[in-house]
Amino acid sequence: MTAALKRAKPYIEQRDGGYWIEETRISLDSVVYAFLNGESPESIAQNFPLLSLEQVYGAITFYLANRELIDAYLEEGEKEFEKLQQSLREKNPPLYQKLKAAQIQKHSKA
Structure with missing residues (x-):
């Protein structure tokens, strides 16, 4: 069967x-x-x-x-994230510094 x-x-x-x-x-x-x-x-x-x-x-x-396609998609997303970070750095430096400090603190606890 x-x-x-x-x-x-x-x-x-x-x-x-x-x-x-x-x-x-x-x-x-x-x-x-x-x-x-x-x-x-x-x-x-x-x-x-x-x-x-x-x-x-x-x-x-x-x-x-679909590794080649998805790797390219992920790379494009990382580039877009970098652009957003740069924009935030330029438009609101104090907020960027607070977010960066929180990120560093989070990674130091892990």
Whole structure:
């Protein structure tokens, strides 16, 4: 007797100019950066309790199958973030310094 195979699920969807875990508000970026930082799929699933382990593996598989495309997408996002940081530095130096100090403090505790 053969068990029925499940049809492959689309774990990732494109919306609002980004990639998201299907039917969630969790970005693919979040899972990919955690994966690239050496976190295991199990650890990622623990850090994102709304995601099942299956969804995490699905997101990682999507990334690995589309690595060149997603790496370019992530790089573009980093460039956009740099532009926003530069704009904040120029428009509101005191606020930028407070945010930078909070970031340094957060990383020193980790």
